[in-house]
Amino acid sequence: MDTTRSFFNSIIEKIKGNGTTPSERGVEYFRSGEYHKAIKEFGKAINLNPKDANAYKNRGTANLNQGNYQQAINDFTDAINLNPEFAEAYHGRGVANEKMGKKQLAINDFNKTVEINPKHRNAFFHRGQVYYTLRNYPLAIKDNDKVIELDPNVADAYFGRGVINAEMGNDKDAIKDLNKALELNPRHTSANDLRNSILSKEAALAEKARLEAKIASTTHLMGITKQSEGKRKRQGISREVKNIVWRRDEGRCVECGSNQHLEYDHIIPHSKGGSDTDRNIQLLCMKCNRAKHAKI
Structure with a gap:
């Protein structure tokens, strides 16, 4: 070959x-x-x-x-x-x-x-x-x-x-x-x-853009939820509860009896688990309310 x-x-x-x-x-x-x-x-x-x-x-x-x-x-x-x-x-x-x-x-x-x-x-x-x-x-x-x-x-x-x-x-x-x-x-x-x-x-x-969009959307929703929660917290005492407390305390400070510059006060503060019910709300004048919180 x-x-x-x-x-x-x-x-x-x-x-x-x-x-x-x-x-x-x-x-x-x-x-x-x-x-x-x-x-x-x-x-x-x-x-x-x-x-x-x-x-x-x-x-x-x-x-x-x-x-x-x-x-x-x-x-x-x-x-x-x-x-x-x-x-x-x-x-x-x-x-x-x-x-x-x-x-x-x-x-x-x-x-x-x-x-x-x-x-x-x-x-x-x-x-x-x-x-x-x-x-x-x-x-x-x-x-x-x-x-x-x-x-x-x-x-x-x-x-x-x-x-x-x-x-x-x-x-x-x-x-x-x-x-x-x-x-x-x-x-x-x-x-x-x-x-x-x-x-x-x-x-x-x-894929990165999709994930970033998803994260942004989730973060946005979380922000809305937190804002809603904050609003719910800031709504405070209802008008109905205020009326009950006013009638119960006869429109006077439970400490000094003054009927001037009255405020609705939480007996147990929100920060310590206090509620917005009438059992936890009392009427205090501004002076007594400030004195109470100064002690706390």
């Missing part, structure tokens, strides 16, 4: 190697993911024609995919020097600068890309990513909007905008974007995870 696989691999290798030019062979190797071989072939093309801007751009792209970011920047720069209006070279260099953390240089390259080609979707997308890392959310959203305008079927643009909306606290808009990303790509696990996280947070907040 290993011999058979080796045989077919050798045939494929010969087919790839039969490209008429180094650039064509480089493209074949690039498409199959063999970037190191593609780099060599594009190098041969450059040796044959040092002014071939496209060969530099292609080698730069292969270096970029291989993770050779500085070499990629060098190749893209050579391509730009040969062709200052080469949008793809600016875009490639922008991505390489982004990978190396050179954010402002990346933005400059993406700016130049869309200046040359206003419909370069990938440049808007990558510039939006850089703006996001810089926490410049308005510009990041604007670039994602542009990507969606140019191509409404880019799931990652909806996902990117959803992430930004989530970080800005716009959960409703975030959910809408993440739903669209999943509609376009049902296997977008990052979009699914973020959406579930937001929905869980919203459910928790809704």
